[in-house]
Amino acid sequence: MSQFEVFAPAKVNLALHVTGQREDGYHLLDSLVAFAPVGDMLQLSPAESLSLKVTGPESRGVPEGPENLVLKAAALYGPGPGAAIHLDKCLPAASGIGGGSSDAAAALRGMAALRDVALASGAAVVKLGADVPMCLDPRPARTEGIGEELTPVALPPLPAVLVNPRVEVSTPAVFKALASKTNPAMEPIPAFVEAADCIAWLARQRNDLQPPAVALAPVIAEVLAALSALPGCKLARMSGSGATCFGLFESDAAAEAAQAQLAAAQPGWWSAHGALGDQAAKAAPRLR
Known part of the structure; x- marks a missing residue:
């Protein structure tokens, strides 16, 4: 029996500018996205119906029922052979790195491989969540609109440390607290020669959601300060x-040493390190 394994990498918004709001309430974004070599893992095995089992270090509280985006994504393929899906949850939930959306995108890739059909796309995928389309093909991209307008971008590998203080932040609450819904877009993205060039350009961009998120969860400011103080850190956001x-x-x-230092100082925080960039090859379904 065919069993596929699919990696769901963490999505990182290197910059995120909120440029407007539609009449239906959706916010317009201009963001540069890259993917990390850390993430969740899905295994899909043929079955008569769809089912989901969630395990792993970050599985606590993650639902296994139809409300989970993984099952909603798998159901997009309609009637036919089902799948027993096992989600090994390694990314913290509600953490701003697209864990649920990346899991849904991995489920879409895995179901397409399991049934040997074309990958789902279009409005049905967007309805799963604004981040799901960008996670379907986890390569660096400029994302506009509500997240569905994708333009591939060539980025050098960006060594990074990711840190979450284990505090969940409500995305709707952050957007509601945003002082201005209409802000300047990102600068034109140049051709980067090396990581230092990219980091210097990123330093001139913003995450417009950072100030309201810090107001709602002040520990985020502590995380940013801790990252900035690490030897060799060029930008914290x-x-x-x-x-x-x-x-x-x-x-x-430098990133590996910094993550080790931070983990020792803050053992209660989740942290990881790796080069942000293109994870498409690692995220392709693999036959087991």
Whole structure:
């Protein structure tokens, strides 16, 4: 029996500008997204119906019923052979790094491989969540509109440390607290030669959701300060609507050493390190 394994990488908003709001309430975004080599893992095995089992270090509180985006995504393929899906949850929930959306996108890739059909796309995928389309093909991209307008971007690998203080932040509450819903878009994205060039450009951009998120969860400011104080950290910023933050470094060795230092100082925080960039090859379904 065919069993597929699919990696669901963490999504990181390197910059996130809120540029407007539609009449239906959706916010218009201009964001630069890259993916991390850390994430969740899904296993899909043929079955008569759809089912989900969730385990792993971050599985507590993650539902296994039809409200889970993984099952909603798998159901998009309509009637036919089902799948027994096992989600190994390694990313903290509600953390601003697209864990649920990336899991849903991995389920879409896995179901397409399991049934040997075309990958689902279009409005049905967007309805799962604004982040799901960008997670379907986890390569660096500029995302506009509500997140469905994707333009591939070439980025150098960006050594990073990801940190979450284990505080969940409500995305609707962060958007509601946003002082201005109409802000300048990102600067034109240049061709980057190396990580230092990209980091210097990113330093001139923003995450418009960071100030309201810090107001709602002041511990985010503590995380940003801790990252900024690490040796070799060139830029510290929050991802998405929080509370996960990232620090960028110029070498993998510097990021690894910094993450070890932070983990020792703050053992209650979730942290990881790795180079942000293109994770499409790692995220492709693999036959087991």
